[in-house]
Amino acid sequence: MSTTTPAPPAAQAQTSAGTGVFAELVGQSAVVEQLRSAVASGMPTHAWLFTGPPGSGRSNAARAFAAALNCEQGGCGQCQSCRMVAAGAHPAVQLVSTENVTYRIDDVRELITTAQDRPQGYRWRVIVMEDADRMTERATNVLLKSIEEPPPQTVWVLCAPSPADVLVTIRSRCRPVSLRIPPTEEVAALLVSRDGLSAAEAEFSARISQNHIGVARRLAADPQARSRREQIVSLPLRVRSASGAVLAAAELVSMAQTDAEADSAVRLAQEQTALRRSLGLEPEEKIPAKLRSQFKRLEDDAARRAKRAVTDSLDRTLIDLTAAYRDVLSIKLGTGAELINQHLSSQLAELAEVLSPEQSLACLDALNAARVRITQNVPPTLAMEALMMQLIPRTRRR
Ligand SMILES: [Zn+2]
Known part of the structure; x- marks a missing residue:
């Protein structure tokens, strides 16, 4: 705690x-x-x-x-x-x-x-x-x-x-x-007014983050975070075999770890800045000895948070994948609804080709089950391997 x-x-x-x-x-x-x-x-x-x-x-x-x-x-x-x-x-x-x-x-x-x-x-x-x-x-x-x-x-x-x-x-x-x-428009408006994004960038980040303000801001500010997300969402498209599933799972877990580390570092820096401000210290000013313990505590907390951060990041991965499979289902059923991952529509349409509506639904169930397992502390690699196996399109598995 x-x-x-x-x-x-x-x-x-x-x-x-x-x-x-x-x-x-x-x-x-x-x-x-x-x-x-x-x-x-x-x-x-x-x-x-x-x-x-x-x-x-x-x-x-x-x-x-x-x-x-x-x-x-x-x-x-x-x-x-x-x-x-x-x-x-x-x-x-x-x-x-x-x-x-x-x-x-x-x-x-x-x-x-x-x-x-x-x-x-x-x-x-x-x-x-x-x-x-x-x-x-x-x-x-x-x-x-x-x-x-x-x-x-x-x-x-x-x-x-x-x-x-x-x-x-x-x-x-x-x-x-x-x-x-x-709503997407309100998240986008905040990113424009507070973080100075262009309207188009703000709308894109808000939509692919599914209106999660913190995630949207990071995707907009950090090109690496954005490219990791793109890799994550397009990963299942490449999985066609059991060995591919194992590799994909390892890749997802490793990306979550990278993501969690980056996130923790950003968060610690924000906390340090806020603490300096509340103590009246200039950004580069040396920390007086009597205040050092307060800064030490922030660092200790950050270290302890690291494990939880991986779980949170994997959960985010699963939320992003869920959005991709909802898009696939939407294409499949021809709902005409705007896709969350509009920019990946051709890749998603390809996946929609090889999945039946029932299989798309089964993939969504599998994603949901994986989210539950991750929060129940099943080792991340195991949970992700089980998931990736279930995402292999059946028509190609034979
Ligand atoms: Zn006040």
Whole structure:
């Protein structure tokens, strides 16, 4: 378990979506309104459950809420308190995630102890628990009591993909906040206004990332990430034999590792920048000895995150492949719908030629099963080999 923050919300970003800490919650106006009014009431509910698919920005939303609760101006994004939340260095805001498959019972006990502390001169102690779906039932039962009767100045914010992913006992005690996948146009607009992309680049990145803001930004900014994605999506087209499947699986796992390393390095750099800003250090300034431990902690957390990052990257691989097979099915059925991978349409049409609609559906099922296996900690190479075998077009297998 680590107490750090992923990519800090760029508090300075000013987009049409709004300003301050909520600026980056693209396409979530209902959620922003809900959170702003909870902050303005001065008496927020003590337990929240933020849900939304990957890329909807649920942990960004949770962090923005934590910042807004502790800001004199309801989340300006500029004050010391807001900047400390963005840097993961706020004394009253804990951002916890797990690199393990599940939260251990001791992790949860530790959080409950923290929840008892007063917010040290700030308004609220806020505990943001990412991946609340990764809690064992025993750990959940330990958490329940604290959520039922939290100390007066403590707010719990749990995050999960969907309400069904947490036990009903937790769900029924939390106020729900449900994020949606933002529409392509809104993600593209953000990439234009904030990252300075051209309209065409922004639309392309938003579409192939399936409106995942973080992924879209990286695909737009990093040509290598884009070419890795293209390799991944076109890989199954070349797999025609069992030995080819084994090679393809090894290649996919190795690309995921490369991707995860690149991603971790970018994220660590962002965290270091945010921490420097919150401590008032210039970008190149030498870190004073008494602050070094804070930077050391970021590096340690980054190292521990590495394994989880490979799993996340493979999951992304499977999401990209799923999009490609949905495109194939769409071509097959002649729906005329716009393809996510429009730019690969001739390769996808080739695959559509050799797959029956039933086989296309079976491939989608196999992809889904592989995603489940990866999150259940099946060794990545095994899971990917099994998948690649199932993707071999049957007509050519004989
Ligand atoms: Zn502020």
